[in-house]
Amino acid sequence: MRRVDELILVKKYGINPEKIRFLLSGDVFLDVNQKAVIIEKLLEAKELAFLNLKKGNITRRAFGANIYCVSDSSSFWSIGTNFNNTRNDISSICAERSAIVNAYNNFLKQNIKEFKIKYIAMAQAVELSEIKDSIIPCEDCLSWFNTERFLDDNTVVFTFERQEEELIVKSIKLKELLPFKGVLTSNILAKDVIYSKKADELKNKIDAFKLIKKAQIAYEKNKLANISNQNITCTILTNKKIYTASKIDWTRRWFVEPLELAASKALENEKKLKIRAIAYFGDEIAKTDQGEFADNVVSIKSLGRIRQKWADNDTLLILNFEGCIQVITLSEYLPKKFIQGYKIV
Numbered sequence: 074m075r076r077v078d079e080l081i082l083v084k085k086y087g088i089n090p091e092k093i094r095f096l097l098s099g100d101v102f103l104d105v106n107q108k109a110v111i112i113e114k115l116l117e118a119k120e121l122a123f124l125n126l127k128k129g130n131i132t133r134r135a136f137g138a139n140i141y142c143v144s145d146s147s148s149f150w151s152i153g154t155n156f157n158n159t160r161n162d163i164s165s166i167c168a169e170r171s172a173i174v175n176a177y178n179n180f181l182k183q184n185i186k187e188f189k190i191k192y193i194a195m196a197q198a199v200e201l202s203e204i205k206d207s208i209i210p211c212e213d214c215l216s217w218f219n220t221e222r223f224l225d226d227n228t229v230v231f232t233f234e235r236q237e238e239e240l241i242v243k244s245i246k247l248k249e250l251l252p253f254k255g256v257l258t259s260n261i262l263a264k265d266v267i268y269s270k271k272a273d274e275l276k277n278k279i280d281a282f283k284l285i286k287k288a289q290i291a292y293e294k295n296k297l298a299n300i301s302n303q304n305i306t307c308t309i310l311t312n313k314k315i316y317t318a319s320k321i322d323w324t325r326r327w328f329v330e331p332l333e334l335a336a337s338k339a340l341e342n343e344k345k346l347k348i349r350a351i352a353y354f355g356d357e358i359a360k361t362d363q364g365e366f367a368d369n370v371v372s373i374k375s376l377g378r379i380r381q382k383w384a385d386n387d388t389l390l391i392l393n394f395e396g397c398i399q400v401i402t403l404s405e406y407l408p409k410k411f412i413q414g415y416k417i418v
Contacts, residue, residue, distance in 0.1 A: 080110065080113040082117060083116065090105065090108055091105060093112060094242070095111075095241065096244065098229065098246045114192075114194040117139055118152065118168070118196035119198070119201075121153075121154045122137035123135065125154040125155065125156075125198065126198040134155075135155060135198040136198070137153070137197075137198075138168035138169040138196075139151070139152045140173060140176060140190050140192065140193050141192040141193075142189065142191070144185045144189070146185065147183065151175045151176035151179060153168050153169070153172030153174070155168045168195065169195065169210050173190070173217065188223065189223060189225065189228075190228050191229070193230045196208075196233060207233065209245070209250065212407070213377070216373040216374040218254075227246060229244050230245050230247065230250070245409075250408065253406055256394075257357045257394075258357060258393050259394055260304075260393075261393075263393055266282055266397070267399050268399075268400045269399070269405055271401070272401050272402055272405075275387060275389060279350045281352070285308065285354055285393055287315065288317060291308070291317045291319050291354075292304055295319035297320070298321065299322065301322050301325060301360070302359065303355070303358065304320060304356050305319070305320040305354070305370050306355055307319075307352065307354075309335045309336065309348050309351050309352075311348055312343075312347050313343055314339070318334035319331050330374075332353075332372055332376070333372075333378070333379075336383060348379060348384040349388060350389040350390075351376075351384070351388060351389070351391065351403075352390075352392075353370050353393075355370045356370070373407065376403065376407060380407070380410060385403070386403055386410070390402065390405075
């Protein structure tokens with residue numbers, strides 16, 4: 074990391090790093106120099122976000138992310154901003170993922186194939202005096218983060234926040250955003266159903282085994298995930314009915330996610346849709362002629378999108394693990410909800 078006397082933006086903004094309070098998560102420890110660098114990188118991300126906003130980002134909302142990457146032989150910071158080419162989500166990328174792609178390309182140039190992201194410094198196009206709440210990665214980004222290749226449980230996200238009149242830096246570990254990261258489900262149906270404490274209060278409203286059994290039956294019948302050879306199905310329970318859908322592969326890279334398919338079916342029949350439970354079943358590993366790749370049965374992206382409107386924190390999530398079926402709430406699987414603030418123009 075840089076020395077304190079090399080930090081340009083800290084001086085530009087007249088910030089004394091020693092007077093900025095850090096609200097650190099758990100076992101995160103930083104010395105004075107490291108804190109100063111984090112502030113500098115947050116300011117760099119903020120300035121890039123403002124440049125992005127001035128260029129006419131169609132969402133009229135801009136973010137920046139600075140990520141600190143380390144490998145066995147080198148380390149450096151990589152910066153990125155959100156890019157929205159059209160209103161189609163496939164042509165958009167968030168700042169965090171933009172920074173990761175930038176880092177990946179830089180490591181390729183150095184002939185380094187593997188690295189880990191230690192820190193993510195996130196900021197938005199908001200003046201320091203107007204900052205209120207801290208920001209977190211959206212569920213699309215968390216889908217990227219829900220792997221073991223570049224990020225682990227100890228990756229730390231830093232953001233600015235204001236508490237009353239005091240500007241602080243807040244940190245949160247990735248394991249607090251993704252508590253089930255790295256926990257694999259099973260494609261062999263278990264018998265015993267276990268409820269979390271929160272889910273136990275709601276268990277009389279559903280038949281968890283019935284729902285995941287329907288997903289398992291659909292899994293056995295589905296022949297449309299034959300390109301990736303990663304079969305995934307999903308059953309949802311609404312206030313009125315049960316809907317089941319299966320993953321459909323279009324190509325090796327493109328597929329239709331079953332939760333969104335099931336929700337689409339429900340929306341065609343129910344005007345006031347409320348999803349009370351979601352049961353996932355399937356393969357954690359995608360198998361292609363290029364090898365086997367760890368992928369996730371549960372789509373963080375789809376859960377986040379469904380929770381924006383059709384589900385809530387108390388929606389039950391039913392997962393089949395080796396030896397038991399576990400029922401938890403959506404808020405236990407995804408503790409932090411990303412608040413959408415985009416205004417598409």
